[in-house]
Amino acid sequence: MSGKQPQKRNDTSIKKGEVRNPNGKPKGTLNKVTARTKATIEMVMDALAENIIEDLEKVNSSRRLQVYIDLMNYIKPKLSATKNENTNEIKGDVKINISWDDDATNLKTPHNNEELDDGE
Secondary structure, eight states: OOOOOOOOOGGGSOOTTOOSOTTSOOTTOOOHHHHHHHHHHHHHHHHHHHHHHHHHHHSOHHHHHHHHHHHHHHHSOOOOOOOOOOOOOOOSOOOOOOEEOTTSOSEEOTTTOOEEOOOO
């Protein structure tokens, strides 16, 4: 006995993007237990919704606001912080001039007096 593993045949290995069972479980499909658990939780939440609304009417306004903010995180995700990656350094004073013409609908830039479209 030589103690070496037999060489695998490359023609039987699955290649990236290859589908061996096209009728298999679609990507992202929940398994039966998870789907059943999720459905049960949704049913309980629907049954409690009216009671929760009535209870929220009884608490003070600051607590009601806190519950609103906490629940909002599940509906709308928080915006991520943005970072200004402008590396241009401006030395000296910066002066910005903005002027409007008589009807105040056309914005002109000071360096070339060209009209900017106001989006209308």
